[in-house]
Amino acid sequence: MNTSNALFTTPFDHNTDFIDLADNCERFCEALVEETDPARKMALCGRLATSLALLRPMLLEPVPEYLQERLTVDAFPFIRPQFAPEPDQHCRYCEEITQLLISGVLAPEAARVMGDLLFELTGYFADQLKEPRWLRTDAGVALLG
Structure with missing residues (x-):
């Protein structure tokens, strides 16, 4: 392009x-x-x-x-900004940052910032993966969302 x-x-x-x-x-x-x-x-x-x-x-x-x-x-907006990559891409982001930290090529301050980012991303990722996906109702189990 x-x-x-x-x-x-x-x-x-x-x-x-x-x-x-x-x-x-x-x-x-x-x-x-x-x-x-x-x-x-x-x-x-x-x-x-x-x-x-x-x-x-x-x-x-x-x-x-x-x-x-x-x-x-x-009026309250219906759409709010959110970070919502596909789970496989989110996992890939975490993998790449981890490999970057392992490589030792970053300056100490950059490594700290990337470590903080990795902490936030993996926490968000784990929460997303463990998020409820179905709801038990009187009519049976329904898919959330």
Whole structure:
């Protein structure tokens, strides 16, 4: 795939709001998955890393007033963001992070962060696998969801 040049030229900096930075991260990741050219993949990784670095300090700050209206709805949304990979893919994520930690190639701080991520992912994964799937009713057993 030939990624749109707009992804490489769209300006953003420390004045870009967190919503736009989050949108950037999403677009860079989507393009990264599809891109086949190694140089363009590396450039997308750089843009993603920069967006994430700019985004992180904003996450603990109050939402600016000018963005509050954009994040306000009149009715509870039916769809909420969730992390829901297929179980086999989720397991693969955990395996790959484990192998990365075993390899010892990460700097100590990066290894700690990846260990934290692995802890969160495996806990979520285990909870998902152990989640009830059927409900016993007077009419018999029914599939949940």
